[in-house]
């Protein structure tokens with residue numbers, strides 16, 4: 228059984244609760260992707276060169292990325308020839324199958340922050356301004372507080388006016404500790420202070436918010452490296468996790484940003500925000516393909532609760548099938 232049918236069966240019976248957030252959150256992406264695939268398949272009796280060209284266009288418009296798109300199309304053409312498949316609907320299903328395999332074969336997918344056995348686990352959070360770093364930190368803090376973890380936040384974005392205040396408001400709402408520095412103080416000194424206090428206080432998870440200036444890559448690189456270095460002086464092997472936050476609405480620009488950050492720090496995961504407001508849902512596939520870094524969580528709104536573990540099945544279901552299961 229192909230993946231397409233598998234997902235349809237897997238989720239059509241127990242749809243609602245399990246897939247609801249993906250189905251609702253990805254409605255814009257689905258409109259631009261699944262509906263277009265559907266329309267395309269209805270215009271042709273049999274696939275031909277022109278069909279594949281149009282398919283290619285749909286994938287690129289969904290921000291699947293050029294290189295992955297070309298590869299997917301090539302694989303689908305090969306397989307359709309080999310197996311004598313000419314029916315447009317089956318070809319489209321083959322595309323979704325290939326998307327799944329392409330993602331999954333890049334390695335295991337873990338979602339939750341991986342806690343160390345002893346001492347505080349440190350999660351560094353990076354990303355350019357406005358992508359949703361601070362909001363995602365609040366969402367992650369909320370998640371782990373609910374799992375019974377002792378969470379501390381560190382406001383190491385001392386550069387942007389208001390950044391510390393914003394994180395402080397979240398900390399108050401969440402009822403968790405926060406370590407802040409003076410305006411324009413050295414982010415690394417705030418991070419050091421936070422690492423020291425996390426160790427002293429028996430914190431389980433220290434989440435470090437960083438500044439997101441990307442105008443000067445060297446500065447950014449130095450700053451992130453310095454933050455990591457000072458933290459590791461207090462807590463061995465820290466930061467244990469480094470998440471890059473990417474705004475899904477920026478499409479391929481997000482992939483370019485991610486490549487720059489990857490040059491600066493060893494990323495262990497990506498959080499894609501604003502999936503609820505974008506039609507560019509294919510970005511998740513492009514990121515995985517071009518960077519290899521797994522998407523750990525996705526943001527589907529502005530509230531503390533609007534964070535979901537990334538689930539490949541549900542994601543593809545939301546992108547391709549959700550809401551159309553009765554067809």
Ligand SMILES: Nc1nc2c(ncn2[C@@H]2O[C@H](COP(=O)(O)OP(=O)(O)O)[C@@H](O)[C@H]2O)c(=O)[nH]1
Pocket residue numbers: 354355356357358359360361362363439499500501502503504525526527528529533
């Ligand atoms: N719709 C939506 N908005 C989000 C999401 N995540 C963050 N935002 C909004 O994006 C804006 C910038 O977020 P912020 O956390 O301040 O970004 P930062 O500059 O990277 O720290 C705020 O208005 C957030 O409410 C999301 O998943 N969905």
Ligand SMILES: [Mg+2]
Pocket residue numbers: 360361362384390393
């Ligand atoms: Mg911020």
